[in-house]
Amino acid sequence: xxxxxxxxxxxxxxxxxxxxxxxxxxxxxxxxxxxxxxxxxxxxxxxxxxxxxxxxxxxxxxxxxxxxxxxxxxxxxxxxxxxxxxxxxxxxxxxxxxxxxxxxxxxxxxxxxxxxxxxxxxxxxxxxxxxxxxxx
Numbered sequence: 001x002x003x004x005x006x007x008x009x010x011x012x013x014x015x016x017x018x019x020x021x022x023x024x025x026x027x028x029x030x031x032x033x034x035x036x037x038x039x040x041x042x043x044x045x046x047x048x049x050x051x052x053x054x055x056x057x058x059x060x061x062x063x064x065x066x067x068x069x070x071x072x073x074x075x076x077x078x079x080x081x082x083x084x085x086x087x088x089x090x091x092x093x094x095x096x097x098x099x100x101x102x103x104x105x106x107x108x109x110x111x112x113x114x115x116x117x118x119x120x121x122x123x124x125x126x127x128x129x130x131x132x133x134x135x136x
Contacts (some may be wrong), residue, residue: 037067038099039069040085041109042109044069048114085130
């Protein structure tokens, strides 16, 4: 609490009429619990998982989201209606996910991309489609 008081005293002259509401609102928004981004699909090799996580965190820069990997080979939990990326081949699961989620982006399986680097561009183009959905 003393740190907050010291900070407010240090900026007192910058904002003699108080801190603008837009700045207060910006801080409040940034402290909200992060949203979740589900990556759903069949089992991943370590290199496939590394590729997928690098694409999410470094490529798409979705650090504001909690990224959760969900395997379709285990009992699929009932996923809340968040956006998700599906990299499986089971159309029944794909249909169920599309019915219950805010947005579903279907992609090439990351392990296939690891095996065939020529698929990287297509994979990248597919996963980029999640960004507009996250901003809704």
